[in-house]
Amino acid sequence: MIEHAITLFALTLAAGTVLVFAALGELVTEKAGVLNLGVEGMMLVGAVAAFIVADQTGHAWLGALAGTLAGAALSLIFAVLTLSLLANQVAAGLALSLFGIGLSAFTGLSHVGHVIDPIAPLALPGLSDLPVIGRLLFAHSPFVYLSLLLFALVQWFLFGTRAGLVLRAIGESPQSAHAIGHKVIAVRYGAVTFGGACAGLGGAYMALAYAPMWTEGMTAGRGWIALALVVFANWKPWRVLAGAYLFGAVTLVQFQAQAMGVDVPSQFLAMLPYAATIIVLALISRDAVAIRRNAPASLGRAFHADD
Amino acid sequence: MRIALEARPEPSRLMAWASPLLAAAATLVAGFMLFSLLGKNPLDAFFVIFIEPVSTRYGVGELLLKASPLMLCALGLAVGYRANVWNIGAEGQLTIGAICGGGLALWLPQLNGAWLLPMMIVAGAAGGTAWAAIPAWLRTRCNANEILTSLMLVYVATLGLSYLVQGPWRDPEGFNFPQSSMFGDNALLPLLLTGTRLNVGFLLALAVIAAGWLFTARTLAGFRMRVAGLAPCAASYAGISAKRTVWIGMLVGGATAGIAGVGEVAGPIGQLLPSVSPGYGFAAIIVAFVGRLHPLGIALASLLMSLLYLGGEAAQIGLGLPSAVTRMFQGMLLFFLLAADVFIGYRLRFRRSPGAGAIPAPAQGPTR
Numbered sequence: 322m323i324e325h326a327i328t329l330f331a332l333t334l335a336a337g338t339v340l341v342f343a344a345l346g347e348l349v350t351e352k353a354g355v356l357n358l359g360v361e362g363m364m365l366v367g368a369v370a371a372f373i374v375a376d377q378t379g380h381a382w383l384g385a386l387a388g389t390l391a392g393a394a395l396s397l398i399f400a401v402l403t404l405s406l407l408a409n410q411v412a413a414g415l416a417l418s419l420f421g422i423g424l425s426a427f428t429g430l431s432h433v434g435h436v437i438d439p440i441a442p443l444a445l446p447g448l449s450d451l452p453v454i455g456r457l458l459f460a461h462s463p464f465v466y467l468s469l470l471l472f473a474l475v476q477w478f479l480f481g482t483r484a485g486l487v488l489r490a491i492g493e494s495p496q497s498a499h500a501i502g503h504k505v506i507a508v509r510y511g512a513v514t515f516g517g518a519c520a521g522l523g524g525a526y527m528a529l530a531y532a533p534m535w536t537e538g539m540t541a542g543r544g545w546i547a548l549a550l551v552v553f554a555n556w557k558p559w560r561v562l563a564g565a566y567l568f569g570a571v572t573l574v575q576f577q578a579q580a581m582g583v584d585v586p587s588q589f590l591a592m593l594p595y596a597a598t599i600i601v602l603a604l605i606s607r608d609a610v611a612i613r614r615n616a617p618a619s620l621g622r623a624f625h626a627d628d
Numbered sequence: 629m630r631i632a633l634e635a636r637p638e639p640s641r642l643m644a645w646a647s648p649l650l651a652a653a654a655t656l657v658a659g660f661m662l663f664s665l666l667g668k669n670p671l672d673a674f675f676v677i678f679i680e681p682v683s684t685r686y687g688v689g690e691l692l693l694k695a696s697p698l699m700l701c702a703l704g705l706a707v708g709y710r711a712n713v714w715n716i717g718a719e720g721q722l723t724i725g726a727i728c729g730g731g732l733a734l735w736l737p738q739l740n741g742a743w744l745l746p747m748m749i750v751a752g753a754a755g756g757t758a759w760a761a762i763p764a765w766l767r768t769r770c771n772a773n774e775i776l777t778s779l780m781l782v783y784v785a786t787l788g789l790s791y792l793v794q795g796p797w798r799d800p801e802g803f804n805f806p807q808s809s810m811f812g813d814n815a816l817l818p819l820l821l822t823g824t825r826l827n828v829g830f831l832l833a834l835a836v837i838a839a840g841w842l843f844t845a846r847t848l849a850g851f852r853m854r855v856a857g858l859a860p861c862a863a864s865y866a867g868i869s870a871k872r873t874v875w876i877g878m879l880v881g882g883a884t885a886g887i888a889g890v891g892e893v894a895g896p897i898g899q900l901l902p903s904v905s906p907g908y909g910f911a912a913i914i915v916a917f918v919g920r921l922h923p924l925g926i927a928l929a930s931l932l933m934s935l936l937y938l939g940g941e942a943a944q945i946g947l948g949l950p951s952a953v954t955r956m957f958q959g960m961l962l963f964f965l966l967a968a969d970v971f972i973g974y975r976l977r978f979r980r981s982p983g984a985g986a987i988p989a990p991a992q993g994p995t996r
Contacts, residue, residue, distance in 0.1 A: 358775065362959075398963065407633070407974065408966035411714055411775070415913055416966065420959025426952030537952070542783050549776045588791035595780040599762075602777060603770040612771070625633065625974075 327456050329573065334465055335531060337569025339523050339540075341468040343547035344554070344561045345475050346519025351551055352479060353512035354492035354619035358414025359399050360520050361544025362421020367392035367521025368528035369425040369432075372535040375528075376432055381440045385464075385525045392521015393514045395421055400513040404506050407623040418544070426537040439533035440464070464526040471519065476558045488512060492617030495624040505624055520544065542595065549598045553605050555615040564601075571597045633974040640972050647968035648918045648925070652932060654964040655957060668947055676946040677939030687938070689824025693896060694937050696833040697722070697888035697905065698930035701912030703840040704884030706921040708877030710844070711857040715878050717763065717778030718885040719909025720785035721756040725886025726904040727789055728755030730893040733815035734797060734808055734900075741814035748815065749832070749890050756886020757879050759785065764878035768871040774878065782909070790902045797900060808900035817894050829891035834927075836884055841923040849876065885909060906937065907955065914962045933958070 343360050350357050371388030375381045399417045402408040440463060443449060448459040479485040488508055491498045495505045523543075528535055546568060554560035575590040606612060656674075663673040681687045701718040708715045729752035736744060762781060766772040790806070799809040817827035844850040856863040856873040864870060892904050915933050919925030940954030 402963065402966050406967050406970040408969060412917055412962065413966050415716060416959050416962035419910060419914070419955060420963065423952050423955030423957075423959055427950055427956050430950045430952065542780070545776060545779050549773075549780075552773065552776075586791050586795060588787040588794075592784050592787050595783040599766070599772075599777050599780050603766045603772040606766075606772040607770045609771050625635070 323453065327453065329577070330457065331461060332573050333566055333569045334461055335569070336572045337566035338462070338465050338468045339527055339531060339543055340547050340550055340565035340568055341472065341562060342464075342523030342526060343520045343544060344550040344565060345468075345471055345558060346516035346523075347547055348551050348554070348556060348558060348561055349475060349479070349488070349519075350512045350516030351620055352492045352556060352617055353488050353509050354495060354617050354622065354624070355403065355509055355513055356410045356414065356621040357396065357399055357417070357513060357516055358411060358548065359396070359417025359421060359544075360516075360547050361540060361542065362418040362424075363392040363395050363517050363520035364421075364524035364527070364540045364544045364547075365425035365538065366395045366421045367524030368539060369429040369524075369535060370521070371525030372429065372435075372437065372528040373432055375437045376435050379438065381438055381529050384437075384529050385440070385522065388525025388528070389518045389522045392524065393518040395424075395521070396513050396517020397510075399517075400510050403623065404509050404513070407625055410621050410623070422538060429535050429537065432535050433537070435535070437529070437533060440530040462526070462530045464530055467522075468526075472558055472562050479558065489617070492619060495619050499624075499626055505626070509624075520547075523547075546594065546598050549602050552612070552616075553601055555605070555611060556617065557615070568594060568597065630979045632977045632979055633970065634977040636973060636975055640975075643968075643972045644920060647972065648920065648929065648965060650968040651918065651961055651965035654968070655961045658960055658964075659957065666949070668949075673943070673947060676942050678935060680946070681938040681942045682935065685821070686824050689821050689826035690938055691931065691934050692830050693824070693826050693934075695927075695930040695934035696830045696895075697891055697908040698912050698915050698933050699833040699927055700836055700884045700888035700891070701881075701909055702915035702919060702926045702930060703837055703923060704881035705912055706916040706919070706923075706926060707840065707843070707850075707853065707880040709857075709916055710921050711853040711873045711877045712860070713874050713877030714775045715760060715763065715778050715881040716775055716913060717760070717780075717782050717909070718881060718888075718912050719905060719907065720778070720782035721759045721882040721885035722889040722892070722905055722909045723782070723785040723789050724759040725752035725756040725889030726893045726900065727785075727792060727889075728752050728886070729890030730808065730811070730900040731792075731797070733811045733894065737812050737815075739814060741816075744814050745817065745894065748894055749887055752886040752890030753883045754886070756882040756884070756889065758882070759886070760878045760882025761875075764875050767874050767878075774874070778878075786903070789900065789904070793900050793902055799899075806902050810899045811894065815894055816898055817891065825896050827891075827895045829895050832887065832891065836887070837923045837927050840926075843880075844923070853877065885912075911937075911958055914958050917962060918965055936961075 343364055347357065347360055367388035370391035371384040374387035375384030399413050402413040403410045442460055442462050445459050449455045479489065487503050491503060491505050491508050499505045524540060527539060532539060550561055550564045553564045572594050574593055578585065578590055579587065660670040663670045682691050701722060705715055705718055729748035732748050732751045759781060763774040763777040766777050767774045793808055794806040797808045799807055817829050820826045820828055820830060852868045853873060853876060856868055888908065889904060893900055897904060911933050915926060915929045919929035936954055936957055940951050943949040943953055944951045
């Protein structure tokens with residue numbers, strides 16, 4: 322019984338971590354007032370870049386770096402379009418997702434079916450072998466710890482540093498922030514790139530450790546779920562974390578139910594994460610006052626200094 | 629010297645029409661560069677992708693055939709987009725339309741085509757509308773973002789279709805393949821041109837384009853939708869219901885996408901398969917933008933997008949390139965369009981940067 326519970330805990334953490342990376346990155350982007358709907362595309366490009374590099378060089382961690390950089394590079398296209406050329410953020414984000422899906426499928430085609438040396442779970446001599454505690458705390462994928470570190474970093478940066486305060490101010494009122502001399506566009510470039518890097522890292526985690534493999538469209542909508550998570554979290558990092566593990570658990574129901582021999586067609590179980598996203602989004606959004614209070618006021622609007 | 633954007637006193641009408649052409653040209657240039665990088669002769673590739681597919685009667689038929697679902701979906705989406713209602717789930721609404729229309733064909737195999745086909749189209753439109761009603765209801769009732777809910781429903785719809793063709797609707801004589809039995813001739817749209825696969829669905833798409841033009845340009849409801857998109861505050865002062873705008877924007881998109889779904893299963897496919905669309909619902913988003921959300925523009929843009937699809941298939945066969953190259957170009961087309969669109973509202977100004985000019989700046993005092 323305890324064995325089973327520990328296994329479930331570990332699997333939930335593993336499934337949720339994909340979303341933690343992507344959603345934390347998007348949270349920072351949105352806190353600066355930019356809505357980037359391209360998360361799905363950036364994750365896929367991150368995943369494919371990570372996999373190709375790991376496949377070619379044999380160094381999985383080099384792949385993780387490549388995935389992060391690829392996500393950031395892709396997000397720069399979005400940044401140039403929306404920040405420098407003032408394009409509609411919704412349209413540009415959609416374009417980024419479509420482009421990323423195509424680009425990753427195109428570049429990854431010759432690597433489908435390849436096997437790489439995945440990034441293995443942590444194995445600390447002594448600690449990881451401890452009964453119960455060892456498997457609860459010290460035997461997860463290194464990415465899980467990395468994502469928790471990222472969470473702490475984002476929380477500290479946004480709410481504990483001056484730079485974070487400036488970023489949030491820009492998200493609330495870019496005009497005021499500009500008027501007192503802050504570089505709105507530069508900060509937004511930074512926030513978008515950070516979001517892209519995180520999404521790329523999330524994709525890399527999928528391709529190098531969670532799956533580990535490359536198939537076309539392997540993120541299966543997790544980028545969009547990450548976007549919903551940010552709303553669900555009311556733009557608060559700790560709620561992103563909680564929400565991500567909640568969704569991680571929902572994705573597991575599918576496999577658990579099949580293992581337990583529940584007689585429901587697999588397609589209906591596979592619908593669960595998407596249906597859950599819709600329901601949760603509807604329930605959270607009902608409280609319009611809370612959304613308005615927490616959502617960055619300038620979210621999705623272009624900023625031009627001369628306007 | 630510094631390049632800066634300066635707001636135009638009035639949006640440029642010339643640029644509004646020129647920017648899709650600029651975007652198409654830029655995509656072409658990017659394609660040339662990509663093919664050179666891949667070691668293919670760009671001119672050969674250009675010929676294989678854009679000329680050869682439409683050099684035959686059959687090819688022209690395919691061009692119009694693939695343009696039909698794009699036209700239908702994009703027109704419906706544009707009605708919403710004009711009012712800032714972001715339905716991006718046309719792919720799912722198309723799938724549900726295919727399920728409803730196709731289900732009718734499987735359920736009533738003996739019915740005369742003169743009855744069956746119109747019923748299938750109505751069922752498909754109703755199914756697509758109902759599917760789009762979910763995000764519309766969630767938006768108006770719960771304030772839930774329709775972008776995310778409509779997109780999530782694409783996955784749900786696709787999984788639903790997969791369940792049907794692998795479960796209850798699987799062809800008993802289909803060697804266990806996940807597909808329904810083939811529809812009878814009574815459930816297939818009549819062909820329009822001999823020697824091609826083009827069917828009357830194309831005429832239907834043209835009729836919907838005309839209806840779309842009438843709706844936006846000649847009806848009060850269409851006018852209200854435009855106002856709601858251009859000036860939401862003015863619209864609410866004028867008593868235009870924001871909820872009604874969302875409902876119309878979503879439902880029209882769902883209905884046309886549903887019809888497109890029927891057109892696919894009652895047209896080139898002729899049965900239900902686990903996937904009934906190579907991403908027409910998503911490509912239609914791009915078509916809507918490239919077509920300037922205008923019915924005529926959408927008709928032209930869907931021909932361009934259809935050519936991209938045909939070219940992608942030709943590239944796969946003739947050049948050994950993966951078909952995913954199509955989706956890459958679709959994304960690129962929208963990137964270039966958005967970049968070119970900036971010049972509708974702004975123009976470039978070349979300013980001398982301080983210090984680089986001939987006139988020395990005063991040592992003290994304001995720089996501007």
